[in-house]
Amino acid sequence: MAKPMLKVDNINVFYGAIHAIKGISFEVYEGEIVTLIGANGAGKSTTLNTVGGLMKPKTGTIEFEEKNIATMPASKVVPLGIALCPEGRRIFQQMTVKENLEMGGYTRPADEIQATMDDMFKRFPRLKEREKQIAGTLSGGEQQMLAIARALMSHPKLLMLDEPSMGLAPILVDQIFDIIVELRKAGTTILLVEQNARKALEIADRAYVLETGKITLSGTGSELASSDEVRKAYLGG
Amino acid sequence: MSAFMSNLLSGVSLGSVYAIIALGYTMVYGIAKMLNFAHGDVIMIGAYICFTMMFNLNMPAFLGVLIAMAVCTLLGVTIERLAYKPLRQATSLSVLITAIGMSYFLQNLAQLIWGANPKSFKSVIPNGSISLMNGSLKISYTTIVTIVASVLIMVALTMFVNHTKMGKAMRCVSEDRGAAQLMGVNVDLTITITFAIGSALAAIAAVLMCSAYPTLKPTTGSMPGIKAFTAAVFGGIGSIPGAMLGGILLGVIEIFGKAYISSELGDALVFTVLILVLLVKPTGLLGKKVHEKV
Numbered sequence: 001m002a003k004p005m006l007k008v009d010n011i012n013v014f015y016g017a018i019h020a021i022k023g024i025s026f027e028v029y030e031g032e033i034v035t036l037i038g039a040n041g042a043g044k045s046t047t048l049n050t051v052g053g054l055m056k057p058k059t060g061t062i063e064f065e066e067k068n069i070a071t072m073p074a075s076k077v078v079p080l081g082i083a084l085c086p087e088g089r090r091i092f093q094q095m096t097v098k099e100n101l102e103m104g105g106y107t108r109p110a111d112e113i114q115a116t117m118d119d120m121f122k123r124f125p126r127l128k129e130r131e132k133q134i135a136g137t138l139s140g141g142e143q144q145m146l147a148i149a150r151a152l153m154s155h156p157k158l159l160m161l162d163e164p165s166m167g168l169a170p171i172l173v174d175q176i177f178d179i180i181v182e183l184r185k186a187g188t189t190i191l192l193v194e195q196n197a198r199k200a201l202e203i204a205d206r207a208y209v210l211e212t213g214k215i216t217l218s219g220t221g222s223e224l225a226s227s228d229e230v231r232k233a234y235l236g237g
Numbered sequence: 238m239s240a241f242m243s244n245l246l247s248g249v250s251l252g253s254v255y256a257i258i259a260l261g262y263t264m265v266y267g268i269a270k271m272l273n274f275a276h277g278d279v280i281m282i283g284a285y286i287c288f289t290m291m292f293n294l295n296m297p298a299f300l301g302v303l304i305a306m307a308v309c310t311l312l313g314v315t316i317e318r319l320a321y322k323p324l325r326q327a328t329s330l331s332v333l334i335t336a337i338g339m340s341y342f343l344q345n346l347a348q349l350i351w352g353a354n355p356k357s358f359k360s361v362i363p364n365g366s367i368s369l370m371n372g373s374l375k376i377s378y379t380t381i382v383t384i385v386a387s388v389l390i391m392v393a394l395t396m397f398v399n400h401t402k403m404g405k406a407m408r409c410v411s412e413d414r415g416a417a418q419l420m421g422v423n424v425d426l427t428i429t430i431t432f433a434i435g436s437a438l439a440a441i442a443a444v445l446m447c448s449a450y451p452t453l454k455p456t457t458g459s460m461p462g463i464k465a466f467t468a469a470v471f472g473g474i475g476s477i478p479g480a481m482l483g484g485i486l487l488g489v490i491e492i493f494g495k496a497y498i499s500s501e502l503g504d505a506l507v508f509t510v511l512i513l514v515l516l517v518k519p520t521g522l523l524g525k526k527v528h529e530k531v
Contacts (some may be wrong), residue, residue, distance in 0.1 A: 054415060089415040092409055094525070103409055105451035106402070107421035153422065 003066065005030045005189055006051065006082075006158055010197045011060030011070070013050050018121040020046045022213040023060070028158065028191050033184050035192040035221070037234055038210035044193040045087050048211070051191075052084035053077035063209035064158070079107045087163045087193075089147040093136030100135050100146055104153025113153070120149040123179075141172040148179065150205075152188075157189055159183065160191045165199070177203055197234040201225040209234075239373040244496045250380040250449065252488020255388030257473070258359035258465030259444040259480035260394065261435030267411035267475035268431045271329065274336040275316060276439060278343035283309040284447045284457060288358055298361035306440040314429055322425070328359050330490025331409035340459070347455040354451065355454040383445045390438065391481050398477060400458015407431060411475065460504070464491075467511040475522025482522060 004027035013021035013043055021043045028034045036044045049055045051062055053074035062070040074084075083104075092100050101120060105113040121128035124145045130138060135146060144164055151159060161180065165173040177199050184190055194200035201207055204221035209230060217224060224230045258280060265273045283305045290301035300405060320339050324332050366377040398404035409417035410427045418424055446461060447453055472483025487507055495503035514521060 052419060054418060070279075073423075074418040075421050075423040078419070084419050086416060086419060090413050090419075092412050092416065094412055095405075095408065099405065103405060103420045103422075106406065110402075150420075 002029065004028060004063075005065060006191070007061075008047075008051065008064040009063070009171060011057035011062060013046055013055055013057050015046075020213055021050065021057070021103050024210070024213070024215045026208050026215065026218070028189060030157075030189055031184070031187070032205045033180065033190040033192060033203055034108045035207045036206040036210055037192060037194060037197040037200055037207060037224075037230075039233075040195075041212070042210040043213040044210055045162050047192055048084055048162050048191070049086075051077075052082060052160060054084075075107075078154055081155065081157035082160065083151040083158070084160045085151040085162065085164065087166065089143050091135045091143055091146050091150065092137075093134070093137055096132055097130050097135055097138070098132060098144060099223055100150050101127075101153050104150035106230050107154055116153055116155070120152060124149050141175070143169060144172070144176060145179075148176075152183075156188065158189045158191060161191075162193045163195060165191075165194065165196050172200075173199065197230070198225070201230075239370055241497075242370075242374050242442065243376075244492050246376055246380055246384075248489030248492035249485055250383045250488070251492060252468075252485035253383050254442050254446045254449075254454070255461065255465045255468045255488050256481045256484025257387055257390055257445070258440050258461060259468040259484045260297065260390075260477065261438050262466050263469040263480040264407075264431050264435050265472055266469070267477075268429075269317075269321065269428050271321065271332045272336060273321075273432075273435075274333070274462070274466075274467070275339035275343055277458035277460075277465070278340050278347075278433065278435050279309050279316075279439045279458070280443040281347060281453075281455065281458030282312060282343060282455040284354075284358065284453050285347055287361070287440070287444050287447075288356060289351075290454055291361070291484055292359065301362060301418040302440070302444050304376070305444065306437045309436040309440035310433045310444075313432040313439070319427060322428075340462075344455045344459070351455070353455065355452050355510035359454045360448035360451065362448050379445075379448050383449065386445060390441065394434075394438075395522055403427070403430060410486065436451055451524060464504075464507055467507055470521055471510060471514050473521030476521070476523045476525070479521055479523035 006028040009025050010023050011021055012023055036047060038044050046055065050057055053072050054096065057070050059070050060070065064080055064082060092103065102113060105116055123213050124205055126142055127146060127149055131141065138146060148164065164176050168176065173196065180190055180192065181203055201221045201224055207219065207221050207224045208215050209217040253452065261276050265271065286308045287301045287305040290296045290304050291298060316339055320335050321332060324335060360379060362379045362382045368375050398407060398423040406417065406422045406427055409420065409422060410424055414424055432482065468483035468487040469480045471487060472479030487510065490510060491507050493504045494506035
């Protein structure tokens with residue numbers, strides 16, 4: 001098998017004295033959708049934040065395309081081709097939709113921003129309509145689209161999505177998952193964290209189950225979806 | 238009528254100085270989420286540097302001002318690196334106390350270098366005035382230069398923040414530091430640049446202020462510093478237009494208070510405004526409450 005695009009090896013992450021991630025390892029291969037599922041507080045977001053450079057692991061390595069990025073700050077990680085679309089969307093509420101997208105392309109050369117933005121407007125026509133609107137006035141679904149589009153502005157090879165369906169109406173949840181599948185088709189590798197384990201396992205090639213900072217199970221999406229343990233704990237029996 | 242106009246102009250002129258200082262407070266607060274109570278003392282150092290360059294080394298005024306700006310910029314960045322950066326993860330109380338400590342340190346440093354005796358700052362702006370309304374209203378060059386300089390600074394700063402890449406990055410850091418990092422923004426660099434801009438503005442404020450109020454001593458910066466902080470809160474801390482508006486209004490209130498109510502109560506009035514604003518509209522005139530959509 002080819003070398004993994006992202007290889008997380010035995011990382012330990014602390015919040016002060018709290019040992020949030022206890023020696024987890026996983027890989028993501030190019031072109032895959034990989035999902036991390038688990039309960040609240042299992043360490044899913046912390047894992048993504050650590051890969052994205054917002055937090056540093058105390059020990060362990062994170063390799064992206066065979067380069068150790070474990071101690072790099074986000075400002076160095078983003079240009080390598082990793083984008084994190086954070087939990088709760090965290091778009092810039094007081095800026096316009098256009099300015100949010102421009103910020104997404106912060107690490108890219110100025111002359112390509114407009115073209116990428118036009119691509120985003122093609123993929124998300126709703127954002128084009130709202131281009132000059134202050135982002136805080138968008139609906140929840142539109143804000144999530146904006147957050148994904150903003151992350152895509154940096155041309156990521158690996159897109160990490162943290163709870164993209166959180167707080168959205170079911171029809172919008174379906175839409176978001178369709179977008180994720182389309183993005184993968186277009187060549188972006190996806191690392192997805194989701195509360196909605198059922199939907200996440202449906203689209204994932206492989207999945208890992210996180211429990212209190214440790215990986216307790218892993219397998220293909222369908223393997224995990226049919227495992228008794230996962231069904232009881234995360235899929236409602 | 239002419240007395241009113243004259244007071245109004247003095248108020249706007251004093252308020253412009255407060256506004257320039259308040260910009261430093263509000264930008265640093267917005268981006269580093271800290272109150273830099275040493276900001277007023279950076280102004281004082283700027284005034285001393287300009288004084289030394291002009292009167293001890295006989296340099297021309299513009300060179301004195303430029304050197305003061307350079308020294309203040311360096312000073313502001315150094316203070317941030319040495320005193321505040323190590324506390325990036327600390328509680329805001331620790332940072333606040335550090336800032337107050339830094340303020341005393343700078344005052345004592347100035348006393349050590351320049352002595353405690355007040356020095357008389359000679360205006361960098363030529364004396365004289367223009368007469369309007371058949372000579373009943375005189376506007377001094379100092380007033381004119383102060384107001385014009387402030388307007389230029391405010392326009393330039395607004396353009397910088399709204400239309401340059403670094404300016405936009407600053408707005409992002411101010412709104413959501415973590416999200417800004419995820420865009421690839423180097424937050425440390427952004428904070429450094431914010432301190433640099435705020436301190437350079439402090440030097441300009443110093444020269445303008447001392448041209449109008451020429452007594453220079455190691456505590457010269459503290460009162461204007463606190464008033465500018467009041468102005469920043471008045472306008473809505475974190476908001477750049479708020480600092481401008483708050484500064485100018487506060488200057489006008491102070492001068493009108495001194496002219497029409499009591500010359501001793503001018504300062505008290507300023508702080509009454511602070512208390513009233515905090516009671517009635519804690520977010521300030523232009524401050525925004527951030528609503529979160531879930």
